[in-house]
Amino acid sequence: MRFKDRHEAGTKLAEKLIGYKDDKDAIVLAIPRGGVEIGYEIAKFLGVKLDIIVTKKIGLPEDEEFAIGSVAPDKKVMLNEDTIKIYNVPKDYIKETAKEISEEIERRYREYKGRYELPILKNRIVIVTDDGIATGFTAKAAINYIKSQMPKKIILAVPVASSRFAEQIKKEVDFVCLYSTDKFYSISQFYENFPQLGDKEVKKYLNEINFR
Template identity: 40%
Template sequence: MPTAFRDRTEAGRLLAEKLTTFSGRPDVLVLALPRGGVPVAYEVARALDAPLDVFVVRKLGVPGHEELAMGAIASGGVCVLNDDVVQALRIPDRLIEAVAARELRELERRERVYRNGRPMPGVRGRTVILVDDGLATGSTMRAAVAALRRLGPARIVVAVPTAAPSTCEELRHEADECVCEITPDPFYAVGLWYEDFSQTTDDEVRDHLERSAATVAAATATAEEPVQ
Protein backbone atom coordinates (compact mmCIF):
# COMPACT_ATOMS: atom_id res chain seq x y z
CA MET A 1 0.00 0.00 0.00
CA PRO A 2 1.63 3.31 -1.05
CA THR A 3 2.05 6.04 1.57
CA ALA A 4 0.76 9.56 0.97
CA PHE A 5 3.27 11.62 3.00
CA ARG A 6 6.99 11.30 3.64
CA ASP A 7 6.59 12.69 7.16
CA ARG A 8 4.57 15.16 9.22
CA THR A 9 6.51 18.12 7.82
CA GLU A 10 5.52 17.32 4.24
CA ALA A 11 1.97 16.60 5.39
CA GLY A 12 1.76 20.03 7.03
CA ARG A 13 2.98 21.80 3.92
CA LEU A 14 0.42 20.04 1.74
CA LEU A 15 -2.36 20.68 4.24
CA ALA A 16 -1.48 24.38 4.34
CA GLU A 17 -2.22 24.61 0.63
CA LYS A 18 -5.87 23.84 1.43
CA LEU A 19 -6.02 26.61 4.03
CA THR A 20 -4.80 29.61 2.03
CA THR A 21 -8.05 31.52 2.62
CA PHE A 22 -6.86 31.98 6.22
CA SER A 23 -3.45 33.37 5.27
CA GLY A 24 -2.36 36.68 6.79
CA ARG A 25 -5.52 37.16 8.85
CA PRO A 26 -4.86 38.70 12.29
CA ASP A 27 -7.73 36.77 13.92
CA VAL A 28 -6.34 33.33 13.02
CA LEU A 29 -4.68 31.12 15.64
CA VAL A 30 -3.32 27.63 14.93
CA LEU A 31 -3.61 25.15 17.80
CA ALA A 32 -1.98 21.73 17.59
CA LEU A 33 -2.98 18.56 19.42
CA PRO A 34 0.31 17.32 20.88
CA ARG A 35 2.40 15.61 20.26
CA GLY A 36 2.00 14.37 16.68
CA GLY A 37 -0.05 17.33 15.52
CA VAL A 38 2.67 19.86 16.35
CA PRO A 39 5.05 19.33 13.37
CA VAL A 40 2.04 19.42 11.04
CA ALA A 41 0.65 22.57 12.65
CA TYR A 42 4.05 24.27 12.59
CA GLU A 43 4.07 24.13 8.79
CA VAL A 44 0.47 25.31 8.62
CA ALA A 45 1.13 28.27 10.93
CA ARG A 46 4.28 29.21 9.01
CA ALA A 47 2.47 29.15 5.66
CA LEU A 48 -0.47 31.17 6.98
CA ASP A 49 1.73 33.66 8.89
CA ALA A 50 -0.23 32.79 12.03
CA PRO A 51 0.76 32.16 15.67
CA LEU A 52 1.07 28.57 16.87
CA ASP A 53 0.30 27.00 20.23
CA VAL A 54 -0.87 23.69 21.65
CA PHE A 55 -4.28 22.60 22.88
CA VAL A 56 -3.70 19.76 25.31
CA VAL A 57 -6.57 17.28 25.69
CA ARG A 58 -6.65 14.40 28.16
CA LYS A 59 -9.33 11.73 27.93
CA LEU A 60 -11.11 10.74 31.14
CA GLY A 61 -11.28 6.97 30.84
CA VAL A 62 -13.76 4.85 32.79
CA PRO A 63 -11.75 3.03 35.50
CA GLY A 64 -11.23 -0.56 34.42
CA HIS A 65 -12.32 0.32 30.87
CA GLU A 66 -9.94 3.20 30.11
CA GLU A 67 -10.56 3.02 26.36
CA LEU A 68 -14.15 4.18 27.05
CA ALA A 69 -14.24 7.96 27.55
CA MET A 70 -16.54 9.40 30.19
CA GLY A 71 -15.26 12.86 29.33
CA ALA A 72 -12.18 14.95 28.70
CA ILE A 73 -10.27 17.89 30.12
CA ALA A 74 -8.40 20.42 28.02
CA SER A 75 -6.24 23.52 28.05
CA GLY A 76 -7.95 26.53 29.56
CA GLY A 77 -9.43 24.60 32.48
CA VAL A 78 -12.27 23.09 30.45
CA CYS A 79 -13.94 19.80 31.44
CA VAL A 80 -16.44 18.10 29.13
CA LEU A 81 -18.42 15.07 30.32
CA ASN A 82 -20.00 12.37 28.18
CA ASP A 83 -23.36 12.40 29.94
CA ASP A 84 -24.62 9.28 28.17
CA VAL A 85 -21.71 7.20 29.48
CA VAL A 86 -21.81 8.73 32.96
CA GLN A 87 -25.53 8.09 33.36
CA ALA A 88 -25.57 4.63 31.75
CA LEU A 89 -22.77 3.38 34.03
CA ARG A 90 -23.94 5.43 37.04
CA ILE A 91 -20.45 6.78 37.58
CA PRO A 92 -20.33 8.75 40.85
CA ASP A 93 -19.01 12.30 41.00
CA ARG A 94 -16.16 11.31 43.34
CA LEU A 95 -14.83 8.85 40.74
CA ILE A 96 -15.02 11.41 37.95
CA GLU A 97 -13.23 13.94 40.18
CA ALA A 98 -10.47 11.46 41.03
CA VAL A 99 -9.80 10.60 37.36
CA ALA A 100 -9.98 14.27 36.36
CA ALA A 101 -7.48 15.24 39.08
CA ARG A 102 -5.00 12.63 37.87
CA GLU A 103 -5.33 13.65 34.23
CA LEU A 104 -5.15 17.34 35.19
CA ARG A 105 -1.71 16.73 36.70
CA GLU A 106 -0.49 15.26 33.41
CA LEU A 107 -2.13 18.04 31.40
CA GLU A 108 -0.43 20.70 33.56
CA ARG A 109 2.90 18.87 33.29
CA ARG A 110 2.68 18.89 29.50
CA GLU A 111 1.72 22.55 29.39
CA ARG A 112 4.68 23.46 31.62
CA VAL A 113 7.05 21.47 29.42
CA TYR A 114 5.64 22.79 26.14
CA ARG A 115 4.96 26.44 27.01
CA ASN A 116 7.80 27.05 29.45
CA GLY A 117 5.65 29.35 31.58
CA ARG A 118 3.87 31.17 28.77
CA PRO A 119 0.09 31.47 29.25
CA MET A 120 -2.31 29.94 26.77
CA PRO A 121 -3.26 32.53 24.13
CA GLY A 122 -6.77 33.92 24.23
CA VAL A 123 -9.15 32.32 21.75
CA ARG A 124 -12.35 34.29 22.33
CA GLY A 125 -13.59 35.83 19.10
CA ARG A 126 -10.79 34.30 17.02
CA THR A 127 -10.76 31.80 14.17
CA VAL A 128 -8.99 28.74 15.55
CA ILE A 129 -7.51 26.06 13.30
CA LEU A 130 -7.20 22.80 15.26
CA VAL A 131 -4.55 20.53 13.74
CA ASP A 132 -3.58 16.89 14.28
CA ASP A 133 -1.56 14.45 12.17
CA GLY A 134 -4.66 12.40 11.34
CA LEU A 135 -8.02 11.12 12.51
CA ALA A 136 -9.05 7.51 12.94
CA THR A 137 -12.02 7.47 15.32
CA GLY A 138 -11.64 11.19 15.97
CA SER A 139 -12.51 10.91 19.68
CA THR A 140 -9.68 13.17 20.86
CA MET A 141 -10.46 15.80 18.23
CA ARG A 142 -14.15 15.75 19.10
CA ALA A 143 -13.24 16.34 22.74
CA ALA A 144 -10.94 19.18 21.68
CA VAL A 145 -13.69 20.83 19.62
CA ALA A 146 -16.20 20.55 22.48
CA ALA A 147 -13.72 21.95 25.01
CA LEU A 148 -12.54 24.75 22.73
CA ARG A 149 -16.11 25.77 21.96
CA ARG A 150 -16.57 26.67 25.64
CA LEU A 151 -13.76 29.23 25.39
CA GLY A 152 -15.71 31.32 22.89
CA PRO A 153 -13.86 31.28 19.54
CA ALA A 154 -15.67 32.83 16.59
CA ARG A 155 -14.96 29.82 14.38
CA ILE A 156 -13.35 26.38 14.75
CA VAL A 157 -11.68 24.76 11.76
CA VAL A 158 -10.43 21.18 12.09
CA ALA A 159 -7.53 20.49 9.72
CA VAL A 160 -5.70 17.18 9.25
CA PRO A 161 -3.60 15.58 6.52
CA THR A 162 -5.48 12.28 6.59
CA ALA A 163 -8.67 10.91 8.08
CA ALA A 164 -11.15 8.09 7.83
CA PRO A 165 -13.92 9.33 5.47
CA SER A 166 -16.71 8.83 8.03
CA THR A 167 -14.74 10.63 10.77
CA CYS A 168 -14.04 13.60 8.54
CA GLU A 169 -17.72 13.81 7.66
CA GLU A 170 -18.81 13.57 11.31
CA LEU A 171 -16.49 16.39 12.34
CA ARG A 172 -17.99 18.65 9.71
CA HIS A 173 -21.11 18.62 11.90
CA GLU A 174 -19.22 19.39 15.10
CA ALA A 175 -16.68 22.00 13.95
CA ASP A 176 -17.52 24.95 11.72
CA GLU A 177 -15.33 23.47 9.00
CA CYS A 178 -13.28 20.30 8.56
CA VAL A 179 -10.41 20.14 6.07
CA CYS A 180 -8.91 16.72 5.31
CA GLU A 181 -6.12 16.51 2.72
CA ILE A 182 -6.87 12.85 1.94
CA THR A 183 -9.59 10.45 3.11
CA PRO A 184 -8.46 6.96 2.03
CA ASP A 185 -10.99 4.13 2.00
CA PRO A 186 -10.29 1.69 3.56
CA PHE A 187 -8.42 3.79 6.11
CA TYR A 188 -7.15 1.31 8.76
CA ALA A 189 -4.81 3.63 10.72
CA VAL A 190 -3.21 7.10 10.59
CA GLY A 191 0.36 5.74 10.52
CA LEU A 192 -0.21 3.80 7.30
CA TRP A 193 -0.32 7.06 5.37
CA TYR A 194 3.13 8.21 6.47
CA GLU A 195 6.49 6.84 5.40
CA ASP A 196 7.98 8.18 8.65
CA PHE A 197 5.50 8.08 11.54
CA SER A 198 8.04 8.06 14.37
CA GLN A 199 6.88 9.45 17.70
CA THR A 200 7.20 13.19 18.22
CA THR A 201 9.12 13.97 21.42
CA ASP A 202 8.46 16.64 24.05
CA ASP A 203 11.70 18.35 22.98
CA GLU A 204 10.49 18.51 19.37
CA VAL A 205 7.19 20.01 20.48
CA ARG A 206 8.99 22.67 22.51
CA ASP A 207 11.39 23.41 19.66
CA HIS A 208 8.57 23.93 17.14
CA LEU A 209 6.69 26.24 19.51
CA GLU A 210 9.79 28.30 20.28
CA ARG A 211 10.70 28.66 16.61
CA SER A 212 7.17 29.70 15.72
CA ALA A 213 7.06 32.24 18.56
CA ALA A 214 10.40 33.70 17.44
CA THR A 215 9.12 34.06 13.87
CA VAL A 216 5.94 35.82 15.02
CA ALA A 217 7.93 38.13 17.32
CA ALA A 218 10.32 39.07 14.51
CA ALA A 219 7.45 39.78 12.13
CA THR A 220 5.70 41.94 14.74
CA ALA A 221 8.88 43.92 15.43
CA THR A 222 9.39 44.53 11.72
CA ALA A 223 5.79 45.70 11.30
CA GLU A 224 6.16 48.14 14.21
CA GLU A 225 9.37 49.75 12.93
CA PRO A 226 8.79 53.44 12.18
CA VAL A 227 8.87 54.48 8.54
CA GLN A 228 11.94 56.58 7.83
Protein backbone atom coordinates in the same frame (compact mmCIF):
# COMPACT_ATOMS: atom_id res chain seq x y z
CA MET B 1 -2.55 8.24 -0.30
CA ARG B 2 0.75 8.27 1.60
CA PHE B 3 2.80 11.22 2.74
CA LYS B 4 6.59 11.19 2.93
CA ASP B 5 6.41 12.57 6.48
CA ARG B 6 4.52 15.07 8.64
CA HIS B 7 6.39 17.98 7.06
CA GLU B 8 5.11 17.09 3.60
CA ALA B 9 1.59 16.55 4.93
CA GLY B 10 1.66 19.88 6.77
CA THR B 11 2.96 21.75 3.73
CA LYS B 12 0.23 20.34 1.48
CA LEU B 13 -2.40 21.10 4.10
CA ALA B 14 -1.13 24.67 4.51
CA GLU B 15 -1.71 25.32 0.81
CA LYS B 16 -5.41 24.53 1.30
CA LEU B 17 -5.56 27.25 3.97
CA ILE B 18 -3.99 30.05 1.93
CA GLY B 19 -7.09 32.19 2.44
CA TYR B 20 -5.92 32.79 6.01
CA LYS B 21 -2.38 33.88 5.07
CA ASP B 22 -1.14 36.81 7.19
CA ASP B 23 -4.54 37.03 8.92
CA LYS B 24 -3.87 38.66 12.29
CA ASP B 25 -6.96 37.02 13.77
CA ALA B 26 -5.79 33.50 12.87
CA ILE B 27 -4.01 31.11 15.22
CA VAL B 28 -3.00 27.47 14.76
CA LEU B 29 -3.67 25.14 17.70
CA ALA B 30 -1.86 21.82 17.37
CA ILE B 31 -2.69 18.65 19.28
CA PRO B 32 0.64 17.37 20.67
CA ARG B 33 2.80 15.70 19.95
CA GLY B 34 2.47 14.72 16.27
CA GLY B 35 0.11 17.57 15.46
CA VAL B 36 2.77 20.13 16.34
CA GLU B 37 4.89 19.15 13.33
CA ILE B 38 1.83 19.62 11.08
CA GLY B 39 0.92 22.87 12.84
CA TYR B 40 4.46 24.18 12.43
CA GLU B 41 4.26 23.93 8.63
CA ILE B 42 0.79 25.54 8.56
CA ALA B 43 1.76 28.42 10.86
CA LYS B 44 5.03 29.01 8.97
CA PHE B 45 3.25 29.12 5.60
CA LEU B 46 0.41 31.35 6.81
CA GLY B 47 2.59 33.63 8.92
CA VAL B 48 0.47 33.18 12.05
CA LYS B 49 1.00 32.13 15.67
CA LEU B 50 1.32 28.48 16.71
CA ASP B 51 0.14 27.14 20.06
CA ILE B 52 -0.90 23.80 21.50
CA ILE B 53 -4.21 22.47 22.76
CA VAL B 54 -4.07 19.66 25.32
CA THR B 55 -7.18 17.72 26.25
CA LYS B 56 -7.49 14.22 27.63
CA LYS B 57 -10.33 11.76 27.90
CA ILE B 58 -11.60 10.13 31.08
CA GLY B 59 -11.97 6.40 30.46
CA LEU B 60 -13.94 3.70 32.21
CA PRO B 61 -12.19 2.16 35.25
CA GLU B 62 -11.97 -1.21 33.46
CA ASP B 63 -11.37 0.20 29.96
CA GLU B 64 -9.42 3.46 29.73
CA GLU B 65 -9.93 3.64 25.97
CA PHE B 66 -13.72 3.89 26.37
CA ALA B 67 -14.41 7.57 27.00
CA ILE B 68 -16.94 8.74 29.58
CA GLY B 69 -15.80 12.35 29.47
CA SER B 70 -12.82 14.63 29.02
CA VAL B 71 -10.83 17.36 30.70
CA ALA B 72 -10.34 20.61 28.77
CA PRO B 73 -7.18 22.77 28.70
CA ASP B 74 -8.69 25.04 31.37
CA LYS B 75 -9.26 21.90 33.52
CA LYS B 76 -13.04 22.00 33.14
CA VAL B 77 -14.54 18.52 33.08
CA MET B 78 -17.06 17.45 30.44
CA LEU B 79 -18.93 14.23 31.19
CA ASN B 80 -21.24 11.92 29.27
CA GLU B 81 -23.80 11.48 32.04
CA ASP B 82 -25.80 8.83 30.17
CA THR B 83 -22.77 6.58 29.77
CA ILE B 84 -21.79 7.13 33.40
CA LYS B 85 -25.24 5.99 34.54
CA ILE B 86 -25.26 2.93 32.25
CA TYR B 87 -21.89 1.74 33.58
CA ASN B 88 -22.54 2.95 37.13
CA VAL B 89 -19.19 4.74 37.33
CA PRO B 90 -18.35 5.82 40.92
CA LYS B 91 -18.24 9.58 41.52
CA ASP B 92 -15.01 9.22 43.51
CA TYR B 93 -13.32 7.59 40.52
CA ILE B 94 -14.39 10.43 38.22
CA LYS B 95 -13.26 13.09 40.69
CA GLU B 96 -9.86 11.48 41.30
CA THR B 97 -9.21 10.72 37.63
CA ALA B 98 -10.19 14.25 36.57
CA LYS B 99 -7.80 15.67 39.19
CA GLU B 100 -4.92 13.51 37.90
CA ILE B 101 -5.65 14.45 34.29
CA SER B 102 -5.85 18.16 35.17
CA GLU B 103 -2.40 17.95 36.75
CA GLU B 104 -1.07 16.14 33.67
CA ILE B 105 -2.52 18.80 31.34
CA GLU B 106 -0.87 21.59 33.33
CA ARG B 107 2.42 19.66 33.39
CA ARG B 108 2.39 19.29 29.61
CA TYR B 109 1.73 23.00 29.05
CA ARG B 110 4.61 23.85 31.38
CA GLU B 111 6.84 21.29 29.66
CA TYR B 112 6.13 22.59 26.16
CA LYS B 113 5.70 26.32 26.80
CA GLY B 114 7.52 26.91 30.07
CA ARG B 115 4.28 28.02 31.76
CA TYR B 116 0.63 27.07 32.08
CA GLU B 117 -0.93 29.73 29.88
CA LEU B 118 -3.82 29.39 27.45
CA PRO B 119 -4.19 31.63 24.37
CA ILE B 120 -7.14 34.03 24.14
CA LEU B 121 -9.43 32.65 21.44
CA LYS B 122 -12.36 35.06 21.58
CA ASN B 123 -13.07 36.48 18.09
CA ARG B 124 -10.09 34.56 16.67
CA ILE B 125 -9.98 32.29 13.62
CA VAL B 126 -8.82 29.03 15.18
CA ILE B 127 -7.19 26.38 13.00
CA VAL B 128 -7.00 23.08 14.91
CA THR B 129 -4.68 20.41 13.55
CA ASP B 130 -3.28 16.94 14.18
CA ASP B 131 -1.34 14.41 12.09
CA GLY B 132 -4.47 12.34 11.50
CA ILE B 133 -7.80 11.44 13.08
CA ALA B 134 -9.23 7.98 13.66
CA THR B 135 -12.01 8.07 16.30
CA GLY B 136 -11.71 11.82 16.78
CA PHE B 137 -12.39 11.93 20.51
CA THR B 138 -9.39 14.16 21.23
CA ALA B 139 -10.25 16.50 18.35
CA LYS B 140 -13.89 16.74 19.47
CA ALA B 141 -12.86 17.52 23.03
CA ALA B 142 -10.57 20.26 21.70
CA ILE B 143 -13.34 21.69 19.52
CA ASN B 144 -15.83 21.69 22.41
CA TYR B 145 -13.39 23.71 24.49
CA ILE B 146 -12.66 26.15 21.65
CA LYS B 147 -16.40 26.71 21.08
CA SER B 148 -16.75 27.73 24.73
CA GLN B 149 -14.17 30.48 24.14
CA MET B 150 -16.37 32.20 21.51
CA PRO B 151 -14.03 32.28 18.50
CA LYS B 152 -14.96 33.93 15.22
CA LYS B 153 -14.43 30.67 13.33
CA ILE B 154 -13.12 27.13 13.85
CA ILE B 155 -11.35 25.17 11.12
CA LEU B 156 -10.24 21.60 11.73
CA ALA B 157 -7.42 20.84 9.29
CA VAL B 158 -5.84 17.38 9.07
CA PRO B 159 -3.97 15.42 6.40
CA VAL B 160 -6.07 12.28 6.85
CA ALA B 161 -9.19 11.15 8.71
CA SER B 162 -11.56 8.22 8.86
CA SER B 163 -14.61 8.65 6.62
CA ARG B 164 -16.94 8.20 9.58
CA PHE B 165 -15.35 11.02 11.53
CA ALA B 166 -15.20 13.26 8.45
CA GLU B 167 -18.94 12.96 7.85
CA GLN B 168 -19.73 13.77 11.50
CA ILE B 169 -17.41 16.73 11.97
CA LYS B 170 -18.45 18.54 8.76
CA LYS B 171 -21.73 19.35 10.51
CA GLU B 172 -19.93 21.11 13.37
CA VAL B 173 -16.96 23.06 11.97
CA ASP B 174 -15.20 23.94 8.73
CA PHE B 175 -13.27 20.79 7.84
CA VAL B 176 -10.19 20.66 5.63
CA CYS B 177 -8.84 17.17 4.95
CA LEU B 178 -6.53 15.95 2.20
CA TYR B 179 -7.73 12.35 2.32
CA SER B 180 -10.45 10.40 4.12
CA THR B 181 -11.14 6.67 3.92
CA ASP B 182 -13.14 3.94 5.63
CA LYS B 183 -10.05 1.69 5.44
CA PHE B 184 -8.44 3.40 8.40
CA TYR B 185 -6.42 1.21 10.76
CA SER B 186 -3.79 3.54 12.15
CA ILE B 187 -2.49 7.01 11.35
CA SER B 188 0.98 5.62 10.61
CA GLN B 189 -0.31 3.71 7.55
CA PHE B 190 -0.56 7.03 5.69
CA TYR B 191 3.09 8.01 6.24
CA GLU B 192 6.34 6.59 4.89
CA ASN B 193 8.20 8.04 7.87
CA PHE B 194 6.25 8.41 11.12
CA PRO B 195 8.68 8.82 14.05
CA GLN B 196 7.48 9.66 17.54
CA LEU B 197 7.96 13.33 18.33
CA GLY B 198 9.81 14.09 21.57
CA ASP B 199 9.08 16.88 24.04
CA LYS B 200 12.26 18.74 22.98
CA GLU B 201 11.11 18.77 19.36
CA VAL B 202 7.68 20.10 20.34
CA LYS B 203 9.32 22.97 22.23
CA LYS B 204 11.68 23.64 19.32
CA TYR B 205 8.81 23.99 16.82
CA LEU B 206 6.83 26.29 19.13
CA ASN B 207 9.84 28.52 19.77
CA GLU B 208 10.89 28.63 16.12
CA ILE B 209 7.51 29.91 14.95
CA ASN B 210 6.66 32.27 17.78
CA PHE B 211 10.04 33.94 18.19
CA ARG B 212 10.87 34.61 14.55
